[in-house]
Amino acid sequence: MTDKVLEVKNLTVHFYTYAGVVKAIENVSFDVYRGETFALVGETGCGKSVTARALTQLIESPGRIVEGEVYYHKNGESVDLLKLEEEEIRKYRGKEIAYIFQDPQSSLDPLYSVGFQVSEALYAHNKVKSIKEGIRKAVDILRTVLMPDPEKRVSNYPHELSGGMKQRVTIGIGISNDPKILIADEPTTALDVTVQAQILNLIKEMKRKYGATVLLITHDMGVVADMADRVAVMYAGKIVELADVFSIFKEPIHPYTEGLLKAVPNPLIKIERLETIPGTVPSLINPPSGCRFNPRCPLASQICRAKIPELEEVKNGHYVACHNR
């Protein structure tokens, strides 16, 4: 499984706001292998969603992709997605790389039936000749995503569906063009746990069926444990640790990963006291010098404040950005 489908190099995105330049992500590099589920995990504002959106240039003003390359490999050829013109990238977006966003309420248009919206995605990439034909196909797609009563639901409007069903529709739109990469940005955060379990299962099922690669963005360590093959932990706009899911949970190396895992209560274990990470996430307008975690780090020393640590391989496939390890 070392066939790279996506190669991200030194991706840097800045937001030019009145308050100053927000350095949302800086020099983010990672590879995604074909057929795996790769998770980007971190707390609010760590840049995980910005990273996911930047991959297909979905960054809106005042944000700008300052630097970086995103190579997409297909049939032995590779393209730098960030070098493509708007017209060109649209052929990739939705067809080769599809997104599922957090809030199904706002990713669906309230004025069109869900069948139309699925059909629109098919029509845009020339999978069907007319919207009408697309709507017929939408019924099959809704059936694939286990929507109850797809024949009836196809003519429903978003407000007539529950949160879980709406998310099934967005997944349906996502998979309608058989994408090679499915980017799921917090796909279950707006849903209840029993529905979350159903949607996560559905994503696994879709992955098995279509052999897609999944890039999962989440803040929930439980969801990561359930879904991911490999994990990148982000903090304040940088990847601090990257490894396979078992190593991340069993042998976290970066002090932030360690702290984060200890702060998450595990319902199977009786915990007397949760461990915490002191302080708060820094401002990304003036991030701390050196390692961005140094003000909160129990191991911080002189060098941590002076020099930015590089992401280095410490064990086979286990990368860490820390001076102390």
Place this chain on the structure above:
Amino acid sequence: MGTMLPAITGDTMNFDSGYSKSNSELLMVKNLKKYFPLKGLLFTKGYVKAVDNVSFEIKKGETFGLVGESGCGKTTVGRTILRLIEPTDGQILYDGRDITKFKKNDMDWFRRKAQIMFQDPYSSLNPRQTVFQIVMEPVNHHGIDVDDPERFVIDLLEKVGLNEGHLYRYPHEFSGGQRQRIALARILSLKPEFVVLDEPTSALDVSVQANILNTLKDIQKELNLTYLFISHDLAIVKYMSHRLGVMYLGKLVEVGNSERIFEEPLHPYTKALFSAIPIPDPEIEKRKDKLEVKGEPPSPINPPSGCRFHPRCPFAKEICGQKEPALEKVEKDHFVSCWLY
């Protein structure tokens, strides 16, 4: 379930037979109901049965956790027992006195004893007030004399992990976690005995959440507070609670000792809920057998007949669709409302 309003049917749980009575109960809720009318053009079209015949008790100094998914009525329970929402029917005994019958004077007394912490610290603090004003407001409202207000507020801030330097700042200068601490200082200003914590950390990140939960636990121990902890997150409910109630569609389906319920959940909904939480450990999570329930919670306007969970229940029998199960005792301090037991 054809009848609409406060008809107490045979399904009603007999409160006295089940629970062991002791003097240490601070709050006893008996057959609490809250029906929200659905207004038509002229007539009431029906009722949303947000809370339907819910009974439980909270002992002094303990944390009672209330879990369930969105729309199950857990927040309505929390607000109704403080009479922030008037109950439709039922009794709420605080220290043996029925607060549903309280007039203004008694309510003033009760409002000092019982407080609530809200989910969203961005909307629960007045943006035009300083921290000092925010914390002093309840004290002023109740006309309590404080010798040195500044010292009084500083002491409270220190208790919740803030400091003197924060005194004259405004809410927008604080992070979500710090705002929750300000809200906590305001709650403590009245020296309450009972606090409803309504999803106090669901707007916060995990590292901040852990901090707030620990502070809440410390303060509870120090001041001997009683908590009603409302949350959809089972892992943190387990961390916080001594006893636990699981709600589904306006009903309590399982109540009892928190550790026992986690060891051996009995109600199929509790089982499904527990099985659905992703465990933050890939060795366990990737190998776990999951009990998946179909569909989503139905509308509380026309809840299913019989047991409200039966259309989604993998173990449903014929009786489940016909007759509503009562909350029955299965062992010491463990009650379940299910025909399987």
